[in-house]
Amino acid sequence: AQSVTQLDSQVPVFEEAPVELRCNYSSSVSVYLFWYVQYPNQGLQLLLKYLSGSTLVESINGFEAEFNKSQTSFHLRKPSVHISDTAEYFCAVRRAGGTSYGKLTFGQGTILTVHP
Amino acid sequence: EAGVTQFPSHSVIEKGQTVTLRCDPISGHDNLYWYRRVMGKEIKFLLHFVKESKQDESGMPNNRFLAERTGGTYSTLKVQPAELEDSGVYFCASSQVPNGELFFGEGSRLTVL
Numbered sequence: 001a002q003s004v005t006q007l008d009s010q011v012p013v014f015e016e017a018p019v020e021l022r023c024n025y026s027s028s029v030s031v032y033l034f035w036y037v038q039y040p041n042q043g044l045q046l047l048l049k050y051l052s053g054s055t056l057v058e059s060i061n062g063f064e065a066e067f068n069k070s071q072t073s074f075h076l077r078k079p080s081v082h083i084s085d086t087a088e089y090f091c092a093v094r095r096a097g098g099t100s101y102g103k104l105t106f107g108q109g110t111i112l113t114v115h116p
Numbered sequence: 117e118a119g120v121t122q123f124p125s126h127s128v129i130e131k132g133q134t135v136t137l138r139c140d141p142i143s144g145h146d147n148l149y150w151y152r153r154v155m156g157k158e159i160k161f162l163l164h165f166v167k168e169s170k171q172d173e174s175g176m177p178n179n180r181f182l183a184e185r186t187g188g189t190y191s192t193l194k195v196q197p198a199e200l201e202d203s204g205v206y207f208c209a210s211s212q213v214p215n216g217e218l219f220f221g222e223g224s225r226l227t228v229l
Contacts, residue, residue, distance in 0.1 A: 004158070036220075043120065043220040044159075044207065090159065102149050102211055102218050103172060106159040 002027040002093045006107035014115050015083055021076040021110045023091030030096040033074040035065055039087045050074065086114045120221035122208050128227045134196040137224045141210030148191050149218065150183060154204040165191060198228045
């Protein structure tokens with residue numbers, strides 16, 4: 001079984017400041033890692049994912065996350081946030097291979113609030 | 117192209133009543149998933165359909181929950197009878213291939229009084 005811990009339930013920041021949303025996971029098998037974002041009144045959207053290869057993955061809107069196997073972490077970072085980044089962010093894992101398909105295990109979510 | 121749509125967006129019922137939630141996946145997506153987020157907790161997997169067959173229903177909480185996907189198109193999730201602890205947001209997601217990207221709907225918020 002897998003588990004995901006998002007260390008901060010809420011993160012307030014000012015516009016143009018850097019931000020890091022922390023995610024740690026536990027699993028006895030290899031996993032794929034994901035970050036999803038939910039903007040107000042919308043569904044969850046995939047922000048970025050790590051399946052294999054380079055441990056640093058990037059999104060189209062400036063977020064990046066680094067897979068650290070030794071620390072079992074997949075923290076999400078952005079060097080300069082915008083008001084429009086205000087949303088709830090979810091870290092998730094899925095067993096690599098096997099037949100688990102889209103059975104994701106989510107963290108508790110982190111609400112990012114960007115203030116002007 | 118339409119995304120995953122869920123209906124109703126919000127339902128308020130009394131304990132003991134029945135509620136049916138509906139999910140229309142993206143056209144052509146054989147894989148359909150139900151997830152639930154109880155207030156303040158993490159989003160949890162409920163079950164996975166491949167076409168009309170239940171591939172994995174290990175997350176269904178108890179026999180008060182019944183999910184169907186007749187014809188392999190839309191899916192319904194019925195809660196009968198509803199209990200207070202069933203309150204939360206029910207998300208539906210679909211994917212084209214088994215390990216493909218999941219596309220989520222906006223969720224159906226269920227409030228049981």
